[in-house]
Amino acid sequence: MLTPSESWQWNYCPKRDRLLLDLNDELQFCSPFSAAQLMAKPMQQALSINEAEVFWAIDNSLQALALPEAVRLELCLTGLSCAYLPLLAHKSWYFQQANNHSIELHSVVVVRGMNTQHALVISTDQESSTCLFLDSITTLAGKVLPRLHVVRLLNNRMSPLSKKNSLRYIA
Incomplete structure (x- = not known):
């Protein structure tokens, strides 16, 4: 690389x-x-x-x-x-609420709309984070957000990537 x-x-x-x-x-x-x-x-x-x-x-x-x-x-x-990119307004209502977790900068998180997708945390503060979707996701409203779409979400709309579910550790 x-x-x-x-x-x-x-x-x-x-x-x-x-x-x-x-x-x-x-x-x-x-x-x-x-x-x-x-x-x-x-x-x-x-x-x-x-x-x-x-x-x-x-x-x-x-x-x-x-x-x-x-x-x-x-x-x-x-x-x-x-x-x-400028600071975005959050679009949290398009995604399911998750357990309130501490979200780490530059970590991979899981976001759930009508489907589940991984996102990369680009910036974060105490209440919300800016995320880059690693693949397309369908929101709760049925709108499809494409791969590499950037969105700001409340931190209670995402979950940290679980080590036991990590694809790297399966196999």
């Missing part, structure tokens, strides 16, 4: 209308986020040490899901690009 580097550069591409991360001269990550979703459009902004630490924290959490390396890398980079 690629390793974060100070040579990685954040950019906004008006032609593609996407936030990009230049990884080297031949490789570029295109985020799913357009200008309308961004609070800032970076130009030649180098990856910071803090962002590299976040990359490794996300990768460490995703290890529990036994995902292919390419998918894990995509999720790590998409998680990093979420830092350019």
Whole structure:
């Protein structure tokens, strides 16, 4: 898997209308986020040490899901690009209430609508967290939110990933 580097550069591409991360001269990550979703459009902004630490924290959490390396890398980079999104209003009423748990930053959680899905916690505070869905989920209202959709939820709408249910530990 690629390793974060100070040579990685954040950019906004008006032609593609996407936030990009230049990884080297031949490789570029295109985020799913357009200008309308961004609070800032970076130009030649180098990856910071803090962002590299976040990359490794996300990768460490995703290890529990036994995902292919390419998918894990995509999720790590998409998680990093979420830092350019503004704070969202919460959409908790679309999801089932869970037991009130302490939610950890950069952890994988379980969210239940009409189906159950994993999400990555991008930011958190005492009451709510911003999450990146790892696959599509159908809300209680029947709306399908696509893979890599970012939503803010009250912490009582998600459960930590149970170690005994972790796909990495089954088999």
